[in-house]
Amino acid sequence: MGDTEKKVKLIDSDGRRNDGRMPHELRPVKIEAGVLHRADGSAYVEWGGNKVLAAVYGPREAHPRHLQKPTRALVQCRYNMAPFSVSDRKRPGPDRRSNEISKVISEAFSSVIFLEQFPRTSVDVYMEVLQAEAGTRCAAITAASVAIADAGVPMRDLVVGCASGKVGGVVCLDLNKDEDNFGEADVPMAVVPRTGQIVLLQMDGHLTAKEFDQAMAYSLGAAQQIYELQKDALRRRYSVSLEEFRAKEATASPEPEEEPKYDVYHDDQPGVAE
Amino acid sequence: MNETVAELQRDRIVKLLAAGKRIDGRRADEPRPLSVQKGVISTAEGSARVHLGRTDVLVGVKIGLGEPFPDTPNSGVLTTSAELPPMASPTFETGPPSPTAVEIARVVDRGIRESKAIDMAKLCIVPGEKVWVLYIDIHALDFDGNLLDAASYGAMAALTTATLPGTKMGGEDKPLPVECVPISITCAKIGEHLLVDPCLDEERIAEARLTVTTDEKGAIRAMQKGLNGSFRFDEVQRVIGLSAAVGKGIREIILK
Numbered sequence: 001m002g003d004t005e006k007k008v009k010l011i012d013s014d015g016r017r018n019d020g021r022m023p024h025e026l027r028p029v030k031i032e033a034g035v036l037h038r039a040d041g042s043a044y045v046e047w048g049g050n051k052v053l054a055a056v057y058g059p060r061e062a063h064p065r066h067l068q069k070p071t072r073a074l075v076q077c078r079y080n081m082a083p084f085s086v087s088d089r090k091r092p093g094p095d096r097r098s099n100e101i102s103k104v105i106s107e108a109f110s111s112v113i114f115l116e117q118f119p120r121t122s123v124d125v126y127m128e129v130l131q132a133e134a135g136t137r138c139a140a141i142t143a144a145s146v147a148i149a150d151a152g153v154p155m156r157d158l159v160v161g162c163a164s165g166k167v168g169g170v171v172c173l174d175l176n177k178d179e180d181n182f183g184e185a186d187v188p189m190a191v192v193p194r195t196g197q198i199v200l201l202q203m204d205g206h207l208t209a210k211e212f213d214q215a216m217a218y219s220l221g222a223a224q225q226i227y228e229l230q231k232d233a234l235r236r237r238y239s240v241s242l243e244e245f246r247a248k249e250a251t252a253s254p255e256p257e258e259e260p261k262y263d264v265y266h267d268d269q270p271g272v273a274e
Numbered sequence: 275m276n277e278t279v280a281e282l283q284r285d286r287i288v289k290l291l292a293a294g295k296r297i298d299g300r301r302a303d304e305p306r307p308l309s310v311q312k313g314v315i316s317t318a319e320g321s322a323r324v325h326l327g328r329t330d331v332l333v334g335v336k337i338g339l340g341e342p343f344p345d346t347p348n349s350g351v352l353t354t355s356a357e358l359p360p361m362a363s364p365t366f367e368t369g370p371p372s373p374t375a376v377e378i379a380r381v382v383d384r385g386i387r388e389s390k391a392i393d394m395a396k397l398c399i400v401p402g403e404k405v406w407v408l409y410i411d412i413h414a415l416d417f418d419g420n421l422l423d424a425a426s427y428g429a430m431a432a433l434t435t436a437t438l439p440g441t442k443m444g445g446e447d448k449p450l451p452v453e454c455v456p457i458s459i460t461c462a463k464i465g466e467h468l469l470v471d472p473c474l475d476e477e478r479i480a481e482a483r484l485t486v487t488t489d490e491k492g493a494i495r496a497m498q499k500g501l502n503g504s505f506r507f508d509e510v511q512r513v514i515g516l517s518a519a520v521g522k523g524i525r526e527i528i529l530k
Contacts, residue, residue: 036416037328038363049316053415055361078368080359083411084318084334092357092411093370126361128413130332131315 010179011168017179023172026222031142031233033150039126041151043233045143048176049133051085054143055126056151062122073118077106077125079140085132101137108141108190108199114154123153134180138163141190141200146230150237156192158230159199160223163188164215171211173218187215193227196220284479291467298327298473303516305459305471308427308527312435320436320450324428327473330362330416333428335436337450339443340407342398350397350405354383356412356425363417374421379412381458381498382426385487386410389456389495392433396451399443406438408450419474422485422498426458431528455528456495457521458487461513463503468512470520484510486517490525 010018017023027048036042039055046052062068062076079101083089094102105127113123125148127140138161145159165175167183175186185205191198207215240248287297296302306327315321320335340351356379358366366372371379386392397406410432412425436450462472462480469476472483481503487496494514499505505513 036330036361037418038416039361051315053361057360057364060364078360082315082332082334082357082413083355083409084315084321084336084413087317089336089338089409089411092355094368124360126359128359128361128415130413131317133317 009168010182011170015170017167017172017176019176023170024218024221026174026225027176029142029226029229031146031229033146033233033237039147039151041147041149041153043143043146043150045139045146047135047139047142048174049131050129050136050139051131052136052139052143053128053130054140054147055128056123056144056147056153057126058123058151059118059121059153060124062120067122068120069115071119072115073113073120074122075106075110075113075115075125076122077102077109077127077144079105079127079129079137081129081132081136085129101140104200104202105137105141105144105190108159109144109148109155111197111199112155112157112159112192113148114156117154123148134175134177135163135188137161138188138190142226142230146233149230149234157194158192158227159190160193160226160230161188161190161200162219162222162226164218164222166205166207166211166215171207171214171218173222185211185215187212187219189216189219191220191223193223283475287475287479288465291464296469297475302467303470303520305423305520305524306473308524310427310431310528310530312431318432319439320432320434322428322431322435324424324431326420326424326427326471328416328418329420329424330414330418331421331424331428332413332415333425333432334411334413335429335432335450336409336411337436337439338407338409339399339404342402342405346394347402348398349394350392351407352383352387352392352394352410353408354379354386354410354412354429356382356414358414358417358421362414366414366417377498377500378422378425381422381485381496382410382412382429384496384498385426385456385458386429386433389454389487389489391430391452391454391456393451393453397438408436417474419477420460420471423458423460423471426487427524427528430455430457434529454489455525456487456489457517457524457528458485458496459513459517459520459524460485461516463505463509468509468516470516484513486514488514488518488521492518 030046032044035044041056141161165186167179187203190200311323318334319337356375440446463482483500485498
């Protein structure tokens with residue numbers, strides 16, 4: 001973890017953190033599904049100061065060909081940070097950090113997607129961090145999982161990313177940037193909320209076994225909250241309210257009284273052969 | 275970029291054009307609806323998200339301190355790059371910047387540099403030693419044709435919101451001085467037709483394209499001809515006329 005020599009007051013006398021949260025509190029999370037037109041599935045997540053976009057293509061033919069698995073699909077994730085997403089410009093393109101994150105996220109999703117249904121294909125998951133403020137990989141996993149569902153790729157459950165850590169001697173949920181830089185430990189993880197399976201786990205810093213248990217308890221609890229937000233985003237994307245449905249029913253007359261209007265996209269026009 | 279289009283779709287576009295119509299119902303000189311959201315990224319000194327129809331581009335401007343180039347000791351440094359991540363289209367691939375990405379970055383850069391939209395002399399702090407360094411990073415999010423214009427509008431919109439972070443050297447933050455707003459207009463040529471702001475299907479079957487960047491006075495500041503086909507001189511003149519005329523409306527939206 002960062003420079004612990006530097007004196008930064010991370011927990012005040014009331015036990016509040018430098019952004020006013022209590023140790024067990026999440027930053028505000030907003031999720032939206034189906035935000036891109038070209039991708040097969042997509043999602044956007046704002047999580048504190050993080051802004052992450054995820055897009056899914058596939059299952060489609062796996063490239064390069066030699067990677068194809070004859071019995072199952074591949075999951076190829078790419079985590080990428082936009083050059084302007086951090087305070088000092090990041091050089092565009094993958095680096096060791098983003099390659100590693102891409103790898104562990106691919107592995108996390110491989111355990112939940114029904115890969116055996118799509119041999120020789122690839123499910124390609126692209127995550128772009130547009131604005132970063134600690135916890136980008138968890139936000140990226142959370143977004144990617146909604147995007148995979150939006151793409152209609154069958155999976156056992158959504159996956160939720162969440163992190164906990166230790167700050168100023170106190171175990172805290174969902175570290176912000178200062179806490180990440182000056183805290184003592186960070187434990188990002190991803191969980192399958194329905195079963196409690198942990199599909200991604202990383203840790204750096206210094207924790208006792210007891211503190212680790214507390215951190216995991218915080219993350220697992222928060223995962224249920226985020227899971228609800230994910231499902232809500234998907235419902236908002238796909239549900240039709242009863243009012244809307246009735247309005248549609250009312251306007252749709254059983255027999256069209258006049259010829260449907262010419263539509264450049266769908267209808268033939270006299271003289272324009274298909 | 276390996277975009278393919280069904281022969282049926284090609285025939286339909288061509289036949290509609292013969293009847294004076296475009297596939298999405300626009301007039302030949304009508305760009306798609308443009309929307310600009312400014313200041314969307316707080317980690318950038320300037321930013322803008324641009325939707326040109328369904329084409330979606332995010333542009334961030336990062337401003338830092340650096341050294342000038344030895345041959346221009348009295349001016350700041352401007353670097354433009356474009357990323358076409360595989361998120362934006364099934365035809366975009368990972369890896370080093372594609373020739374398309376490099377072309378987009380260079381054409382946007384040229385429009386801004388040659389119109390002197392940013393007075394580079396004002397970005398000099400200590401001649402030969404310390405200057406402001408501007409990075410314009412174009413990030414494509416959703417590709418539905420004509421990334422070039424969307425990127426260029428995004429770059430200008432982001433620059434108009436950018437702040438010189440004077441606090442980085444003990445001074446005060448102040449807005450980046452933007453001297454003028456050059457606007458690029460791209461026309462695709464399909465047969466005898468010149469179409470402003472081609473959508474993806476039009477772009478895929480275009481024989482040639484021409485981008486003309488004009489300033490407030492209608493003067494030409496940058497040009498780029500692309501694809502395998504060719505233009506006659508009178509067609510080039512028409513595109514220039516279209517650029518100045520259509521650019522006006524676009525400039526108003528960007529400055530709003």
